[in-house]
Amino acid sequence: MRTRAESYEQRLERVVLNPLSQTTRGYKLFVLSLLAVVGWGLYAYYIQLRYGLGATGMRDVVMWGLYLVNFVFFIGISHAGTLISAILRVTQAGWRTPVTRMAELITVVAISIGALMPLIDLGRPERVWELIAFGRFQSPLLWDIVSITSYLTGSLIYLYLPTIPDFALMRDRLGYYANPVKRLIYTVLAVGWRGTPEQHRRLEKAIGIMAITIIPIAISVHTVVSYVFSMTLRPGWNSTVFGIYFVIGAIFSGIASILIVMAIFRKFYHLEEYLTERHFRNLGYLMLVALFIYLYLTFGEYLTVAYKMQVEEKHLLETLFVGSNALWFWFFVIAGLVIPALIIILRKGPVIPRMVIAAVLINIAMWIKRFAIVIPSLQVPLMPFDFGAYYPTWVEWSITAGAFAGFILIFAIFAKLVPLISIWEVAEGARETPQPRVATLVEQSGMKPEEIEALLSKAVAEKGRSRVEQ
Amino acid sequence: MRTRLLLAIVLAVGLLAALAVVVAGQGEVPAPYAGLKNPLPWDDASAQEAGKKVYQQSCVGCHGAKGDALPQFNFSAADHPKDMETRPDYFLWVLSEGRLSKGMPPFKASLSETQRWQMLTYLWSLGKPAATPKPPDGTPQPDVTPVPAPPSEEGATLWVGTPREAEVNKAVKLLATLQDKQGKPIKGVAIEFFWKVDFFGDRLLAIGEAETDSQGIATLEFTPREAGRLDVVARYKAIETVVPLNMKAPEEPLYETEVGIKLPAPGKEVFIGPESAHRLRAGDLAPMTALRLPGGIGSWLWLFIGVIMLIWSTYFRVVFQVFRIPVRREIRDIDTRFLPTIGLGMVMLLGTMLVLMIITGPFSHMHLG
Numbered sequence: 001m002r003t004r005a006e007s008y009e010q011r012l013e014r015v016v017l018n019p020l021s022q023t024t025r026g027y028k029l030f031v032l033s034l035l036a037v038v039g040w041g042l043y044a045y046y047i048q049l050r051y052g053l054g055a056t057g058m059r060d061v062v063m064w065g066l067y068l069v070n071f072v073f074f075i076g077i078s079h080a081g082t083l084i085s086a087i088l089r090v091t092q093a094g095w096r097t098p099v100t101r102m103a104e105l106i107t108v109v110a111i112s113i114g115a116l117m118p119l120i121d122l123g124r125p126e127r128v129w130e131l132i133a134f135g136r137f138q139s140p141l142l143w144d145i146v147s148i149t150s151y152l153t154g155s156l157i158y159l160y161l162p163t164i165p166d167f168a169l170m171r172d173r174l175g176y177y178a179n180p181v182k183r184l185i186y187t188v189l190a191v192g193w194r195g196t197p198e199q200h201r202r203l204e205k206a207i208g209i210m211a212i213t214i215i216p217i218a219i220s221v222h223t224v225v226s227y228v229f230s231m232t233l234r235p236g237w238n239s240t241v242f243g244i245y246f247v248i249g250a251i252f253s254g255i256a257s258i259l260i261v262m263a264i265f266r267k268f269y270h271l272e273e274y275l276t277e278r279h280f281r282n283l284g285y286l287m288l289v290a291l292f293i294y295l296y297l298t299f300g301e302y303l304t305v306a307y308k309m310q311v312e313e314k315h316l317l318e319t320l321f322v323g324s325n326a327l328w329f330w331f332f333v334i335a336g337l338v339i340p341a342l343i344i345i346l347r348k349g350p351v352i353p354r355m356v357i358a359a360v361l362i363n364i365a366m367w368i369k370r371f372a373i374v375i376p377s378l379q380v381p382l383m384p385f386d387f388g389a390y391y392p393t394w395v396e397w398s399i400t401a402g403a404f405a406g407f408i409l410i411f412a413i414f415a416k417l418v419p420l421i422s423i424w425e426v427a428e429g430a431r432e433t434p435q436p437r438v439a440t441l442v443e444q445s446g447m448k449p450e451e452i453e454a455l456l457s458k459a460v461a462e463k464g465r466s467r468v469e470q
Numbered sequence: 471m472r473t474r475l476l477l478a479i480v481l482a483v484g485l486l487a488a489l490a491v492v493v494a495g496q497g498e499v500p501a502p503y504a505g506l507k508n509p510l511p512w513d514d515a516s517a518q519e520a521g522k523k524v525y526q527q528s529c530v531g532c533h534g535a536k537g538d539a540l541p542q543f544n545f546s547a548a549d550h551p552k553d554m555e556t557r558p559d560y561f562l563w564v565l566s567e568g569r570l571s572k573g574m575p576p577f578k579a580s581l582s583e584t585q586r587w588q589m590l591t592y593l594w595s596l597g598k599p600a601a602t603p604k605p606p607d608g609t610p611q612p613d614v615t616p617v618p619a620p621p622s623e624e625g626a627t628l629w630v631g632t633p634r635e636a637e638v639n640k641a642v643k644l645l646a647t648l649q650d651k652q653g654k655p656i657k658g659v660a661i662e663f664f665w666k667v668d669f670f671g672d673r674l675l676a677i678g679e680a681e682t683d684s685q686g687i688a689t690l691e692f693t694p695r696e697a698g699r700l701d702v703v704a705r706y707k708a709i710e711t712v713v714p715l716n717m718k719a720p721e722e723p724l725y726e727t728e729v730g731i732k733l734p735a736p737g738k739e740v741f742i743g744p745e746s747a748h749r750l751r752a753g754d755l756a757p758m759t760a761l762r763l764p765g766g767i768g769s770w771l772w773l774f775i776g777v778i779m780l781i782w783s784t785y786f787r788v789v790f791q792v793f794r795i796p797v798r799r800e801i802r803d804i805d806t807r808f809l810p811t812i813g814l815g816m817v818m819l820l821g822t823m824l825v826l827m828i829i830t831g832p833f834s835h836m837h838l839g
Contacts, residue, residue: 188808
C-alpha cells in the first residue's frame with residue numbers, strides 16, 4: 001500500500017470523473033441555449049420540407065450551397081479524430097494518451113452531423129433509400145455511401161473499444177451510488193470488464209486491428225468526398241490532385257478542431273495536469289506540417305491551372321482572385337494560412353493561447369475555403385450564359401447554425417457520459433514511464449523507492465507532471 | 471475458428487439474401503390494350519409499306535431511319551421482332567398512349583388503329599435482316615479497294631488496299647500486296663506505311679512497318695484520329711503507292727460523356743433475375759433489382775466487393791473480440807453480452823446491405839443492360 005494520501009491514479013480518476021457526476025447550472029444553461037439553436041434549425045428544416053428547396057438559395061445553376069459546404073467541413077474535421085489518434089497509436093507516440101479520446105469523439109460526432117448534410121440537401125429526403133436500392137455503382141455518391149457507412153461504423157467501434165475499461169471504472173465508482181438507470185447503462189457499456197489478462201489481451205488485439213484498419217478507411221472517405229467534385233468536368237473541380245488535397249485539408253482542420261476542444265475542456269474540466277503545453281505544442285507542430293502541405297497543394301493547384309488558362313478556368317480564377325469571391329479566397333489565404341503559420345513559427349507569447357488562436361482562425365478559414373471550392377465552380381458558366389448567383393437564405397443559415405449547435409450539443413452530452421481522457425491508458429502510460437527513473441534514483445541516492453516515489457509525486461503535484469518528466 | 475465459422479455464415483446469409491432480393495415483376499398492359507393481337511400478318515409487305523410512310527412522317531425524328539437511334543428502344547435489334555410477336559399489346563399500348571416522361575407522345579388521336587398496326591408491322595420488319603446478296607465465298611478482304619502502284623524500274627508492283635468506309639477512332643486494317651514482275655508474291659520483306667500530312671508542306675508521318683507473308687501481303691492496323699480525307703502511303707524501297715482513305719466522322723451528340731473506363735470483361739455476363747428487369751416497370755418505375763456481374767464470374771466488381779467484405783469482416787472480428795470479453799459465469803441480472811450482440815448484428819446487416827447494393831446496383835438502369 002502506498003502511504004501518501006492520494007496516488008497519481010486516484011487523483012486522475014477523481015479529476016476526470018468529477019465532471020461526470022456533477023452538473024453545474026452553467027452547463028445546463030449552455031445545453032438549453034444549444035437546444036434552442038438546434039430547435040430553430042429544425043424549424044427552418046420544416047420550412048424547407050414544407051415549401052421545398054425553393055426556400056433555399058440553391059437554383060438550377062448553383063445547385064449546391066451551404067449544405068454541401070458543411071458536409072465537406074464536417075467530414076473534414078471528422079478526420080481529426082480517428083486518423084490522428086490511429087496514426088499516433090500505430091507510431092506509439094507516448095504523449096497521445098490524454099488526447100485520443102477527444103479526437104475520436106470529434107470524429108464520431110462530426111461524421112454523424114456531416115452525413116446528415118447531403119440528406120438535408122435533398123428536396124425529397126425520403127427517397128434516399130432509392131440511392132441504395134437503385135444506385136449505380138458508377139456514381140461517386142454511391143461510393144460515398146459505402147465509405148461513409150464504413151467510416152462511421154469503424155470510428156464508433158474505435159471510439160468504443162478504449163472506453164470499455166473506463167466504463168467499467170465508472171460502473172464500479174459511480175454505479176452503486178448513482179441511480180439505477182446510470183448503473184444499467186454503465187454495466188451494459190462495460191461488457192463485464194474485470195481487467196483480467198485475458199480481457200486485456202482481447203481488447204489490445206481489437207484496438208490494434210482497428211487502429212490499422214481505420215487509417216485507409218479514413219483516407220478513402222475524404223478522397224471519395226473529393227471525387228464527388230472531381231469526377232465532373234467543372235473548372236476548379238476537374239483536378240487530379242483533389243483526393244490528397246481534401247485529405248490534407250481534412251487533417252489540417254481536424255487538428256485545429258482537436259486543439260479547440262482540448263482547450264475548452266482543459267479549462268472547464270480542470271484537466272491542466274494531463275493536457276499540458278506539450279500536447280498543444282506537439283499538435284501545433286503537426287498542424288503546421290499540414291498547413292504547409294495544404295499551402296503547397298493550393299499553390300500547385302492554382303498555378304498549373306493559371307498557367308494554361310482555359311476559358312472556364314479563367315472565369316473561375318477571376319472570380320476567386322479579384323471578382324465577387326475574392327474576399328472569401330483571400331480571407332482563407334491570410335487568416336487560414338499566413339497568420340496561423342506566423343503565430344506558430346514565431347513563438348511569441350504563451351503556447352496554449354497561441355495554438356488556440358491559430359486553430360480558431362484555421363477552422364473559420366477552412367470553412368470558407370470549402371465555400372470557395374463548392375460555390376464559385378458552380379457559378380462559372382459552361383454554356384453562353386451569365387454567371388450563376390448564390391445567396392444563402394435564412395433557412396440555410398439557420399440549418400447551418402443548427403448543425404453546428406447540434407455538433408456542440410452532442411459533444412457536450414457525450415462529455416457527461418464518457419470520461420474525456422482515457423483513464424486506464426493515461427494511468428498505464430504513467431506507470432510505464434517513471435519506473436526506470438525511480439530505479440536510477442534509488443541507485444544514485446541510496447534512498448528507499450517509497451521515499452523517492454513520495455518525493456516525485458509531491459513534485460508532480462506542485463509543478464505538473466510534464467515538467468517533472470522533462 | 472469460431473470467428474471464421476461465423477464469418478462463413480455471414481457470407482452465406484448475404485449471398486442467399488442477394489438471391490432472394492431478385493423478385494419478378496413486369497409492367498402489366500392495361501385495358502383495353504391487354505391481350506390484343508396484330509390483325510395483320512407480320513410479314514405483310516403492303517402493310518409494312520403503309521407503316522413505313524407513317525414512320526417516316528412521325529417517328530424518324532427520334533427513332534432514326536433504321537429505328538436504332540435510341541439505344542434503349544432499338545427496333546433493329548435481332549431479338550426485337552420476337553419481342554413484338556410475344557407481346558404486341560405492349561407495343562400497341564406504348565404507341566397509343568405514349569411515354570411522356572421519355573419524350574414519346576401518344577398517337578391514338580392522330581393515327582387509326584389500323585395505321586398503328588401497320589406501323590408496328592413495319593417496326594417488326596426493321597429487326598429482320600435485309601435480303602441483300604452475300605459476297606461470294608473465298609473473297610479475302612471484301613471491303614478493300616486495291617489501288618495499284620505505278621510500275622517501278624525494278625518491275626515489282628505494290629498494291630495497297632484500304633476499307634471503303636472507315637470511322638474515326640476505330641482501327642483500320644491497311645493491306646499492301648507486293649508482287650514481282652511475273653506477278654508472283656514477294657514474301658518476307660518490310661513494307662513501310664505512312665500518313666501524309668500538310669504541315670508546312672507535304673510530310674510523311676510514319677504509321678509503322680509490316681512484313682509480307684507468303685502471299686506477299688503485309689497487314690498493319692492503324693487508328694486514325696481525324697475525320698476527312700487521309701492519304702496513306704505504302705513504301706517498299708523506291709516504290710510508293712498512295713491511297714486515299716475517307717474517314718467518316720462518328721455521329722456525335724453535342725455533348726457526350728461516358729462514365730468510366732470500359733473495363734475488360736473476362737467472361738460472359740452473369741445475370742440472375744427476371745427478364746423484365748431489363749425494362750422499366752409500368753408507370754416508368756425503375757426496373758426490378760437483379761443480380762448482375764458485368765464481367766461474369768471473373769468480374770472486376772469482385773475487387774470492390776472483396777474490399778468491402780474485408781473491411782466489414784474485420785469489424786465483425788473486432789466486435790467479436792468484445793463479445794468474448796464478458797466472463798460467462800459472471801453474467802447475472804444484466805446481460806453484459808447484450809451490447810456486443812447488437813453490434814455483431816449491426817455489422818452483419820450493414821455489411822450485407824453494402825455488398826447487395828453493389829451487386830444489384832449496375833443493373834438498375836436499363837440503358838446499361
